[in-house]
Amino acid sequence: MLIPCPLCGPRDRREFHPRGGAEYLDRPDADAPAQAWDALLHLRxxxxxxxxxxxxxxxxxxxxxxxxxxxxxxxxxxxxxxxARDAG
Known part of the structure; x- marks a missing residue:
């Protein structure tokens, strides 16, 4: 599997580490209740x-x-x- 890095060009998947779904970037506010942080970290x-x-x-x-x-x-x-965040 090749992943097209915008900086390096197409590279083998073994050079990358998956970090989760893009929704993981929509983090709760710092003062959000513990349930919101629990959902972000554990309910993927x-x-x-x-x-x-x-x-x-x-x-x-x-x-x-x-x-x-x-x-x-x-x-x-x-x-x-x-x-991606600027376009969203």
């Missing part, structure tokens, strides 16, 4: 199909939002997390 989705995930590229350190299918492992694209 596990979709079958196309999804957006956060991956970190170990070579350049970039954090990416990767658009891929969890069934076929096909990668449709990737962008820097900072660009």
């Amino acid at each position: 989705t596990n979709p079958a199909g196309r999804t957006q995930e956060v991956w970190q590229h170990e070579c350049c350190g970039a954090w990416l939002e990767v658009d891929r299918c969890t069934v076929t492992h096909r990668v449709f694209g990737a962008r820097l997390v900072s660009e």
Whole structure:
């Protein structure tokens, strides 16, 4: 599986570390109740199909939002997390 790092180009999946679904980036406020933080840390989705995930590229350190299918492992694209958040 190749993941297109916006900084390094297409790279083998073994250079990346998955960090979870992109919804993990929508963190509760610092003063949010403990239940909100518990849900963020422990109640993760596990979709079958196309999804957006956060991956970190170990070579350049970039954090990416990767658009891929969890069934076929096909990668449709990737962008820097900072660009994804600005566009959202």
